[in-house]
Amino acid sequence: xxxxxxxxxxxxxxxxxxxxxxxxxxxxxxxxxxxxxxxxxxxxxxxxxxxxxxxxxxxxxxxxxxxxxxxxxxxxxxxxxxxxxxxxxxxxxxxxxxxxxxxxxxxxxxxxxxxxxxxxxxxxxxxxxxxxxxxxxxxxxxxxxxxxxxxxxxxxxxxxxxxxxxxxxxxxxxxxxxxxxxxxxxxxxxxxxxxxxxxxxxxxxxxxxxxxxxxxxxxxxxxxxxxxxxxxxxxxxxxxxxxxxxxxxxxxxxxxxxxxxxxxxxxxxxxxxxxx
Numbered sequence: 001x002x003x004x005x006x007x008x009x010x011x012x013x014x015x016x017x018x019x020x021x022x023x024x025x026x027x028x029x030x031x032x033x034x035x036x037x038x039x040x041x042x043x044x045x046x047x048x049x050x051x052x053x054x055x056x057x058x059x060x061x062x063x064x065x066x067x068x069x070x071x072x073x074x075x076x077x078x079x080x081x082x083x084x085x086x087x088x089x090x091x092x093x094x095x096x097x098x099x100x101x102x103x104x105x106x107x108x109x110x111x112x113x114x115x116x117x118x119x120x121x122x123x124x125x126x127x128x129x130x131x132x133x134x135x136x137x138x139x140x141x142x143x144x145x146x147x148x149x150x151x152x153x154x155x156x157x158x159x160x161x162x163x164x165x166x167x168x169x170x171x172x173x174x175x176x177x178x179x180x181x182x183x184x185x186x187x188x189x190x191x192x193x194x195x196x197x198x199x200x201x202x203x204x205x206x207x208x209x210x211x212x213x214x215x216x217x218x219x220x221x222x223x224x225x226x227x228x229x230x231x232x233x234x235x236x237x238x239x240x241x242x243x244x245x246x247x248x249x250x251x252x253x254x255x256x257x258x259x260x261x262x263x264x265x266x267x268x269x270x271x272x273x274x275x276x
Contacts, residue, residue, distance in 0.1 A: 011270070017263025024257055028079050031072035039073040039227045041065065048243040059245045061236055067246060071253050074227035078257070081143050081222075082208040088147040090201045093154025098185045101159035102166065111159070115152040123149035123207075124214055131220045142222060146211050150204050157200045161193035168192075202265035206258055213254045229254050 036055065043049075043064035051059040051067075058067040100111035118126075127145045131137055165171065166189070174188045190197075215221035216230025224231070229250045236246035 011267060013263050014267035017260040020256055020260035021264055024075050025079065027072055028075040035069050035072060037066035037069040039070045040225045048239065051245050058249050061246045062239050067249055070227040070232060071250060074229045077139060077222055077226055078209060078212050078229060081139055081212050082205055084143045085146045085208040086201050086204040088143065089150040089154050089204055092151045094158045094197060097155035097158030098162050101162040102181065102185050115156060118152045123211060127211065127215060128218065128220055137220060137222055142212065146208055150207060154200050154204060157196055161196045162189055165189045165192050199269045202268045206261040206265055209258050209261060
């Protein structure tokens, strides 16, 4: 713990990222409880109200919906999907990468070829194609698609981490003791490769936020009435000259969250390297 505080003291950007990230988490958890407006509530008498007027902190959009309320509610969906995506893709990646790397031979070769094929398709394009086939996006479908898109990269990291430990003496000792393959992989090897895995999880969290926002901007993300930051940008672009705040504030929300998670991920990687 002391080392952690020392590293934080030397890295003010990490502190900034952690503060912003936890601020968004607190806003997502507690914001809807204290908000004066609902994200679906339309005030047709105050369309495109400027920030600070008539009780609307960040103004309203063309339908009179409170921008602040929609951003706060939108943080819940984007954080939920991003967290679930990073966890699911990491778990699936560890299972696939560990199985392929530990098995070796033909299994590993087939895994590498499949991963190469999937990774040849840009994740955003893959997600758009699948979402286009499925139709309307929900939190569950969006989580599944983004997880599939990011699993190959995580699997490769997990495989590489396993291969660095596979020939170590403690693995040979476990085989001599008669431990099963599953016990060797997930009891002996996994704890010794947890550093790269944790770094990958935090990195996928940042990538997932960018992916979800991009899908929303392209119109295939979470569908109305669920507020989506990317969708807020694209649906208000036609009034950007008259009400720039309708695009500015959702864009700043996306940027601040991505930067915060990226800084946090960078700090986690430094902590893992220091522990080595």
